[in-house]
Amino acid sequence: MLRFASVPACLALVLVGAAGCFGPVDVDCELSPPQPKFHALQDRYALGSRATIDLRGVSPFTLESSDPSVVRVERVGRRSADLSFVGPGQATLALENENDVTEQAVEVVPHETFMVVLSDVLPIPIGRLSDATILAGHQYFLVLYLDSNGERLNGLGLADFGLSPRLELCDDKERSLEYHCLSIVESGLHALEVTVGDERLVLPFRTVIEADIVGVELRHPDEEDLLPGTWVQVDVVGVTEDGTHVASVHPRFEAGEDTYFGYFAYQYDPSAEPQTVNIDAIDHSIRTEFRGVPSEKTVFGCASSAPGKEGPLPAVLTLLGLVLLIRHRSRDGIS
Numbered sequence: 001m002l003r004f005a006s007v008p009a010c011l012a013l014v015l016v017g018a019a020g021c022f023g024p025v026d027v028d029c030e031l032s033p034p035q036p037k038f039h040a041l042q043d044r045y046a047l048g049s050r051a052t053i054d055l056r057g058v059s060p061f062t063l064e065s066s067d068p069s070v071v072r073v074e075r076v077g078r079r080s081a082d083l084s085f086v087g088p089g090q091a092t093l094a095l096e097n098e099n100d101v102t103e104q105a106v107e108v109v110p111h112e113t114f115m116v117v118l119s120d121v122l123p124i125p126i127g128r129l130s131d132a133t134i135l136a137g138h139q140y141f142l143v144l145y146l147d148s149n150g151e152r153l154n155g156l157g158l159a160d161f162g163l164s165p166r167l168e169l170c171d172d173k174e175r176s177l178e179y180h181c182l183s184i185v186e187s188g189l190h191a192l193e194v195t196v197g198d199e200r201l202v203l204p205f206r207t208v209i210e211a212d213i214v215g216v217e218l219r220h221p222d223e224e225d226l227l228p229g230t231w232v233q234v235d236v237v238g239v240t241e242d243g244t245h246v247a248s249v250h251p252r253f254e255a256g257e258d259t260y261f262g263y264f265a266y267q268y269d270p271s272a273e274p275q276t277v278n279i280d281a282i283d284h285s286i287r288t289e290f291r292g293v294p295s296e297k298t299v300f301g302c303a304s305s306a307p308g309k310e311g312p313l314p315a316v317l318t319l320l321g322l323v324l325l326i327r328h329r330s331r332d333g334i335s
Contacts (some may be wrong), residue, residue: 034058036102044110045085046145046155050074052082056099067091070108111145111153114196116203118142118248120262123179124298127247129192129203133246134233135238135282136184136207138170143178143194162193187212208246213238214250216284223291226268231295234264234288236281251281255290258299265295 016089038052051089055061059078065071070091074082085108095102117125118132119140129141141213145153159178161169170183184190187209194201219235226232234253238246253264255277264277269292 009031033301034097035100036097038093038095038102038104041093041104041106041183042154043105044107044109044147044151044153045155046087046158047088047108048147048158049153049155050082050084050157051154052080054080055095056079057095057321058099060097064094064096065091066094071106109147109153111155111158111196112148114143114145114159114194114199114201116141116143116192116194116201119179120248120250120298122261122298122300124262126262129205130201131204132247133244135210135246135250136187136209139182139184139248141180141182143180143196145178153252158196160195162195164191166190167192208238208240208244210282212240213246213249213282214241215239215279216251216279216286217245218279218286218288220288223268223270228268228270230268232266232268232290232292234266234277234279234290236263236275236279236286238282249281251279253298254280255294256280258294260294260298261300262298265294265297266290267295268292 009117035057037056039056040051041053041065042051045051045076055063055077059080061076061081063073063076063081065073067087067089068091070085070087070089071093072084072086073093074084083326088108088110090105090107092103094107095104116129118127118134119142120126120130123140123142125142143155143159145155145158147153156178161180163169166184166186166188168183170181184194188277189204189206191202192206194203215238216236217239219237223232236249236251238249240246251262253260255264255275264279268290272291272293274289274291275313276287276289279285
């Protein structure tokens with residue numbers, strides 16, 4: 001499975017109504033400082049995108065761009081600001097209140113291509129959507145933008161969506177990433193169409209309802225075959241009566257005092273004492289043991305990632321290979 005990109009610590013989940021979907025919100029683990037501070041402002045954005053960023057400190061604020069032809073400030077509120085990334089280049093944003101001034105440089109780059117991947121209830125990529133078999137219900141996806149070097153850009157507002165019958169978008173919260181929720185009621189074949197400018201991807205996928213899943217299965221290598229220091233990813237799939245593997249079953253992993261979502265990763269250490277991971281997914285509970293140091297990529301809570309615990313990042317070639325695969329298989333429209 002495709003795995004990359006950490007998520008910020010201090011994320012929580014909010015249930016948006018009985019018919020809504022889960023959406024991540026930022027939780028402030030510390031009191032807001034009196035000095036002005038950007039929160040969720042990234043270093044690089046895709047040209048033409050926009051973002052709403054959080055502002056920390058004592059309001060009122062003033063926010064200015066050193067070059068409005070690159071980054072334009074659309075609105076400044078008591079706790080947030082809206083930005084548009086309108087031209088290639090660099091600009092410095094200056095956030096000021098009565099106590100101090102904070103500056104941060106932002107680069108705006110045209111995107112070369114984009115890709116669409118499955119996400120979990122936290123905005124973390126967990127695998128490909130195209131040609132996958134996934135659980136019906138609420139599912140999540142990310143639209144990721146890449147520059148000419150295959151490096152990721154942050155972006156929002158560039159993509160338009162087309163949905164095959166029996167699909168609906170349930171996401172109504174804009175974020176700095178293209179993070180969306182799909183509401184899928186029925187099993188069967190579906191397609192999501194994503195258009196950015198002149199480029200269009202059509203991603204077919206199949207869904208299975210929860211009632212058709214008879215069990216869950218762990219997917220991870222045998223530790224006896226691993227070298228010390230190897231990063232291991234523990235995934236969970238649903239299994240139907242005919243043996244079909246169903247992805248994106250939203251597993252929750254409990255290891256020690258920490259909870260992880262989507263997948264669990266650790267760095268193998270054969271000399272470490274075995275530890276137990278308890279796993280819950282679609283009303284099924286299983287457990288496994290591991291020896292090593294857990295990654296904090298998918299940890300839920302306010303723990304900060306310690307050096308050496310972040311987990312692996314995939315190679316750029318893996319991303320571009322997936323892009324080419326999606327392009328090759330997804331040129332037809334939705335019927």
